[in-house]
Amino acid sequence: MKERIAQRSNILPGISFVMMMVALYLVFIYVPTAQGMGIMVQKVFYFHVPLAWLSYLAFTIVLVCSGLYLWRREAKWDIIARSSAEVGVVFTALVLITGSIWAKSAWGYWWTWDARLTSTLVLWLIYVAYLMVRSFAVEEDRGARFAAVFGIAGFFSVPLSALAITLWRTQHPPPVIFEGGLAPEMLFAMLFCVVTFTALYIQLLTQRISLRQIETEIDQISQNLSYQGG
Amino acid sequence: MENAGYFFAAFALIWALLFGYVLILINRQKQLRHALDSLKARLEESEKGKETKRGARQADGAAI
Numbered sequence: 001m002k003e004r005i006a007q008r009s010n011i012l013p014g015i016s017f018v019m020m021m022v023a024l025y026l027v028f029i030y031v032p033t034a035q036g037m038g039i040m041v042q043k044v045f046y047f048h049v050p051l052a053w054l055s056y057l058a059f060t061i062v063l064v065c066s067g068l069y070l071w072r073r074e075a076k077w078d079i080i081a082r083s084s085a086e087v088g089v090v091f092t093a094l095v096l097i098t099g100s101i102w103a104k105s106a107w108g109y110w111w112t113w114d115a116r117l118t119s120t121l122v123l124w125l126i127y128v129a130y131l132m133v134r135s136f137a138v139e140e141d142r143g144a145r146f147a148a149v150f151g152i153a154g155f156f157s158v159p160l161s162a163l164a165i166t167l168w169r170t171q172h173p174p175p176v177i178f179e180g181g182l183a184p185e186m187l188f189a190m191l192f193c194v195v196t197f198t199a200l201y202i203q204l205l206t207q208r209i210s211l212r213q214i215e216t217e218i219d220q221i222s223q224n225l226s227y228q229g230g
Numbered sequence: 231m232e233n234a235g236y237f238f239a240a241f242a243l244i245w246a247l248l249f250g251y252v253l254i255l256i257n258r259q260k261q262l263r264h265a266l267d268s269l270k271a272r273l274e275e276s277e278k279g280k281e282t283k284r285g286a287r288q289a290d291g292a293a294i
Contacts, residue, residue, distance in 0.1 A: 047241075047244055051244075090251050097243050098240045102236070104236060105236040204255070208255065211258055214262040217266060221266070
């Protein structure tokens with residue numbers, strides 16, 4: 001597993017970087033600018049939406065790996081869940097920030113306690129709490145178990161945030177991507193950005209997992225040394 | 231270029247945050263690798279020390 005991760009961590013940054021450059025070209029030069037969403041700032045949408053989707057994916061992986069950890073009690077599932085939660089929290093923070101900047105430009109204010117915005121903020125806070133629970137646990141095994149339960153229970157906020165725009169009346173723009181609301185060039189750029197951010201997510205997740213593996217190795221060697229009285 | 235300021239602010243923040251996060255991960259990885267190397271060296275030393283002690287004890291036993 002370690003070798004595979006090391007190989008991927010050599011290739012993935014390059015792939016992510018090239019894809020990011022292509023995505024920037026598509027967003028800035030290739031796609032036409034849509035009218036009515038704040039002429040220029042609407043281009044933020046090509047990053048805001050993929051980041052939101054990827055954060056939902058990251059938290060879904062937390063759910064799956066937390067379940068697998070409780071079932072199998074293998075440390076690798078806890079490591080993947082924790083790493084995915086961290087990347088998800090970073091992505092959700094970016095979603096909140098870019099959304100807020102777009103709102104200031106389009107609506108005239110930075111924030112409103114609208115269902116979509118509030119549920120996304122709650123989602124972010126839940127996973128920040130998950131990371132705190134996981135970090136501050138004194139006993140490694142107990143912390144992992146508690147975090148796994150938290151990771152499963154906290155997942156309710158993902159569909160709540162994702163479906164907020166269909167369940168309640170919100171100010172947030174309605175979903176247009178799968179309802180034919182985008183020109184073909186825009187749809188292509190959007191899907192390319194989704195693939196690009198997926199590559200970035202995999203790269204960050206891989207890097208975070210390898211960090212956690214080094215931490216585990218350090219803990220084991222420290223324990224060996226303390227047993228030996230070194 | 232309507233709202234260009236907000237547009238550039240949003241992009242700058244996206245890249246700054248992502249770049250910052252990647253830098254944090256890289257720095258942490260460097261620190262941990264350094265810590266791991268020094269711990270491995272200590273572990274090796276301690277194992278060598280143990281072997282030397284064991285050898286000395288065996289030599290003492292043979293002398294007695």
